Amino acid sequence: MKEIIKGRGAIKGIAEGEALVCPDSIQGWAGIDEVTGVIIEKGHVAEGTSIAGRILVIPSSKGSNCWSGHFNSAMINGVKPAGWVVSQIDSRVGVAAVVVGSPMVVDFSDVDPCQVIKTGDWVKVNGDSGEVEISRQG
Amino acid sequence: MVRLTDVEKAILRGDNGRLQQKALENIISYAEALGAQELCVVTKATLGLGAQPYLNNIQSDDYNQIFSRVYMCTDEVLDISHNKFSAECFCMTCTENCDTEDYEEVGLTKEYFDKNRRFLEVARAAGVSMASTCTPYLLGWLPLKGEHFVTTESSNAMFCNSLLGACGNPDGVEAAAWSAICGRTPKWGLHCAENRYASHEFKIECPAQSAIDWDVIGYTIGRLLPAGGIPVITGDFAYPTIAEVKQLFATIATTSGAVMCHILGMTPEGQTMTMATGGHGVKESFNVSTAEYQKSLTMLCDVTPGPVDFISLGCPHYTLEEIRDVANYISGKKIKSGVRLYLWTAYPIKEMARASGYLDVIEDAGGRIMTSSCPIMVGQSIMKQSRGVVLDGAKQAHYIRSMTDAAVYYGDKYRCIDAAISGKWDH
Structure with missing residues (x-):
């Protein structure tokens, strides 16, 4: 079963991978382990899961002014999401987008990707066309 | 393009x-x-x-x-x-x-x-x-x-x-x-x-008369503010002073992602409610009640009294006026042996404190004026083997909890100085 949702391409390129959906985003400070990429935010829906190689699906950023810096550190340590799907971009996400450089689609007007996409779905992010293709079993 | x-x-x-x-x-x-x-x-x-x-x-x-x-x-x-x-x-x-x-x-x-x-x-x-x-x-x-x-x-x-x-x-x-x-x-x-208008109103119905009140109010507003929101603060209160507004802004930005806040009648883009909201009105109103204020305090200050040995004041960095207030209060007193009392500020302000005589008074009492950093920036090394940490900034109290196993107490600067003198935190 395939579904395509359309947003705006923020970082060009095409990436695909298994979705990791974080409807409450990930906090900057003490959000991810910058060496392993594992989410360490206490009580987070995906606590203990690594962002490495995943398609990270978030509504926007959360907390820390230097949100991008935590993803920057993780990337320098060789850990980064393969692509991003962001409901509505904000300035912190915009910087993280450039710093990490993975394909990103943002600003969905008629659907909320955090609702449509489920963790474990196979997602193809097209930062050139703004299309996000979701494949799931059944 | x-x-x-x-x-x-x-x-x-x-x-x-x-x-x-x-x-x-x-x-x-x-x-x-x-x-x-x-x-x-x-x-x-x-x-x-x-x-x-x-x-x-x-x-x-x-x-x-x-x-x-x-x-x-x-x-x-x-x-x-x-x-x-x-x-x-x-x-x-x-x-x-x-x-x-x-x-x-x-x-x-x-x-x-x-x-x-x-x-x-x-x-x-x-x-x-x-x-x-x-x-x-x-x-x-x-x-x-x-x-x-x-x-x-x-x-x-x-x-x-x-x-x-x-x-x-x-x-x-x-x-x-x-x-x-x-x-x-x-x-x-x-x-x-067009992106600077208020989206959420916060009516002040709790004490708003001191730096710690505004520190806790900011912490509470940030807790309640939905993501992406911009608050406008309303109510019957005297406009906050520089020392008070500095606390308010630091703590809203601690518990939320906001970096803009209108104070009705005070801030330049919030002179009226129409100005603050761009004539669109707010999406939601919250009361900053005494109960919410107390809830924030409970999150910031441990309830069990205990011995303290690390007291840090000045988050954000102290103004010269705040250093003067500490000097006036601590003059002639001595902090307990084995207790460290730090005031954090910018180094030019430390020089002003030296020239004004406040530095000598604070050092005579056993305190230190530190510059250019703060405990959460220095990290765990600063707390050494502390058993009890005392802070007068909610931003500091919020973040330091993840850095230490010591008890963390929070209160106004005078209460913190009393703790430095007695070596214990009492309720």
Whole structure:
């Protein structure tokens, strides 16, 4: 079963991978382990899961002014999401987008990707066309 | 496609050198990611520099290489020391991870201290002024109404947007560096008038008469504010003073992502409710009740009384007036043996405290005035084997909990000084 949702391409390129959906985003400070990429935010829906190689699906950023810096550190340590799907971009996400450089689609007007996409779905992010293709079993 | 001016095209061509060219390339990518159509001129910047802990991810001792990789996001090694930052943008350093003069006192090594000074020296050569404070507005770094700024300090962003009417987004250390270097940022978000209106009202129905009241009010507003919201504060209260508003802005930005807040009748873009909301009204109203205030206090201060040995005042950095208040209160008293009492401020303000006689009074009582940093910036080393930590800043109390197993107490500066004298926290 395939579904395509359309947003705006923020970082060009095409990436695909298994979705990791974080409807409450990930906090900057003490959000991810910058060496392993594992989410360490206490009580987070995906606590203990690594962002490495995943398609990270978030509504926007959360907390820390230097949100991008935590993803920057993780990337320098060789850990980064393969692509991003962001409901509505904000300035912190915009910087993280450039710093990490993975394909990103943002600003969905008629659907909320955090609702449509489920963790474990196979997602193809097209930062050139703004299309996000979701494949799931059944 | 981002529209560029002739000056921007020249920077992009490399007319001002490779460093500014790369910075502008990054700013343009950032603008494209945001969907911004043009850039605006940035005239003020504060930047966290020196040997910040996240630089340790790079296995190198060459600051040019480290700076290029971490801040400029390139494997190309850019020569920072021989390439000036933008002349249009006045850039000062934000807080460091060490006191300006003393590393042993805060549990750091001479090796770290020397590395920090060496890294800062490179930034100084590139044209960055040395201030090393989270309150640059106390030192004359003041972006005024309509001026565009960048900063790595969220409480400073909140202060400048809200109280001064200047324009800045929360965009982190990398983008702040790009902007300080090329003097541009995307014209997007809080740089545009239509995005600066209040979305949520907060009616003050709790005590609002002291720095700690406003500290707790800010913490509470941030807790209740939905993501992406901009608060407008209403109610029957005397307008907060500089020492009070400084606390308010620091704590809203601790528990939320907001960097703009209107105070009805006080802040320049919130003179009336129509002005504050752009005539659109607010989406939701909250009461900052005494119950919510107490709930915040409970989150910040441990309930079980106990011995204390580490007392830290000044988050954000103290004004000279606050240092004077401490000196007046502590004059003739002595803090308990084995207890450390620190006041944190900017080093020029420490000099003013020295000239005014406050430093001698505080040192005679056994206290110290520390500069350019704070416990959460220094990290765990500063607390050594502390059993009880006492703080008068909610931002500090919020973050320090993840750094220590010691009891954490929070209260106004006078109560904190009493604890330093008695060596215990009583309820």
